Amino acid sequence: MPKSKVRKKSVYTPPQGTLQAGTPAARVAQPSPRWYAPLMVALMVLGLLWIVVFYVAGDRIGFMSSIGPWNFAVGFGLMVAGLVMSMRWR
Numbered sequence: 001m002p003k004s005k006v007r008k009k010s011v012y013t014p015p016q017g018t019l020q021a022g023t024p025a026a027r028v029a030q031p032s033p034r035w036y037a038p039l040m041v042a043l044m045v046l047g048l049l050w051i052v053v054f055y056v057a058g059d060r061i062g063f064m065s066s067i068g069p070w071n072f073a074v075g076f077g078l079m080v081a082g083l084v085m086s087m088r089w090r
Contacts, residue, residue, distance in 0.1 A: 032090050040085040047078030 054071040058064045064071055 029090050032088075036085070036089060040082050040089060042082075043078050043085065044082035047075045047080075047082065050078060051075035 051072065053061070054064055054075065058071060067074075
């Protein structure tokens with residue numbers, strides 16, 4: 001079977017006047033600090049551990065039994081905070 005011809009694509013050139021010397025360039029996102037990723041993972045793991053500890057021994061821990069079902073809000077809140085941080089991580 002014969003090979004098809006390869007078509008050359010033209011090089012893209014932006015329209016005249018879009019990139020001028022005096023216009024500010026697009027803002028480049030800076031990388032996250034070194035502590036950002038460990039904190040993000042720690043929040044997610046801490047939220048998971050909070051919910052597991054509440055299920056296993058929540059009735060024997062004083063402050064956990066006093067806040068009752070709000071333990072789920074605390075655990076999921078910590079996990080959501082870690083998840084939101086993961087979306088901003090660079």
